[in-house]
Amino acid sequence: MNGKRSLLGSGWSMVMRNQRYIFWFWLLNLTLAEFGTSMFRKSAHAILDHSLYAERLVHGFDLAVLLDLMGRQEFPSTSALATTASYFGFIFFLATAIFLPGIFAGYASTYRLPREDFFRACGRNLWRFIRLMIIAAIVMGIFSGILFAINGAIVSKAGESTNERLPFQLQMIGTLVIFLVLTLLRVWFDLAEVDVVLNDQRAVRKSLATALRHIFRSGLRLLANYVVATVLAVIFLVGGIWCWIHFVSSESIVGAFLLVQLILLLLLIPRFWQRGIAVAYWQQRMLAPIVVAQSVIEQPVPPSPAPEIAPVAPETSPTQSPGIQNS
Numbered sequence: 001m002n003g004k005r006s007l008l009g010s011g012w013s014m015v016m017r018n019q020r021y022i023f024w025f026w027l028l029n030l031t032l033a034e035f036g037t038s039m040f041r042k043s044a045h046a047i048l049d050h051s052l053y054a055e056r057l058v059h060g061f062d063l064a065v066l067l068d069l070m071g072r073q074e075f076p077s078t079s080a081l082a083t084t085a086s087y088f089g090f091i092f093f094l095a096t097a098i099f100l101p102g103i104f105a106g107y108a109s110t111y112r113l114p115r116e117d118f119f120r121a122c123g124r125n126l127w128r129f130i131r132l133m134i135i136a137a138i139v140m141g142i143f144s145g146i147l148f149a150i151n152g153a154i155v156s157k158a159g160e161s162t163n164e165r166l167p168f169q170l171q172m173i174g175t176l177v178i179f180l181v182l183t184l185l186r187v188w189f190d191l192a193e194v195d196v197v198l199n200d201q202r203a204v205r206k207s208l209a210t211a212l213r214h215i216f217r218s219g220l221r222l223l224a225n226y227v228v229a230t231v232l233a234v235i236f237l238v239g240g241i242w243c244w245i246h247f248v249s250s251e252s253i254v255g256a257f258l259l260v261q262l263i264l265l266l267l268l269i270p271r272f273w274q275r276g277i278a279v280a281y282w283q284q285r286m287l288a289p290i291v292v293a294q295s296v297i298e299q300p301v302p303p304s305p306a307p308e309i310a311p312v313a314p315e316t317s318p319t320q321s322p323g324i325q326n327s
Helices: 007-017 019-036 038-048 052-058 063-070 078-108 115-124 126-158 166-198 204-247 253-286
Strands: none
Touching: 007 019, 007 204, 007 253, 019 038, 019 078, 019 253, 038 078, 078 115, 078 126, 078 166, 078 253, 115 126, 126 166, 126 204, 166 204, 166 253, 204 253
């Protein structure tokens, strides 16, 4: 079905057919963010509701006031706030591992996936996805640590030169290289996740090996498609910040909230687009061809003609001669 279309076009059509997935993930993110910031909100209300000092935060944003607020003794420590937020961040991570298999199954289907099939795919692949995400965290953590260490060493060495721009330039180049390498690693694990779900592969190591072979074959093509989706995310982010600065007044809390949520909703689109690209590539290059068994109809064999039998002459007795008859 997607063989004649580009990966970008095929992935985009999957996203457009399944827009409800983006909405539900945005709603899940908003709900968990509400719980994750509840401690900060309650503590801030307890202090600012009884102080005129809050005017400098309501009618604008004053960093000094915010730092003074967070430095008060009755305000929770930063570590406590971060711990609470990290709990709900882990819940979102777990929810992603639960629901992504159903999203992949919905993307690969040519019809609206029923709710029963969606949750069946989620339950069947939950433990497989958790294993894949653990492996991905280990591999990407190792690569990130090595690449950032190398980049830091290069920038530190460049600081000894007389060229003042060289450290900054090398740091930007190194950051770009790290971004491309980590994106390629993410493509690898996305393909493995797709193969686990759509190929119903229990052994995740086989899906990782299969995805790695395709990374060596088509890694640059997949990387270019992922980068295009990332550029779209950057456009959404920069455009949203520009609209916030020029069209939302500092006193408009509702306007700022709605614009931020719109930005977050739009930022989900490129991520789901990348997932669609991975599914489209799997359908075009990794899907095993289906061989349809055709019954062979045997043609009736015409019967062979019976062999002609030569006439046999009657035997005559040697004691008799023609013309002599027994009396």
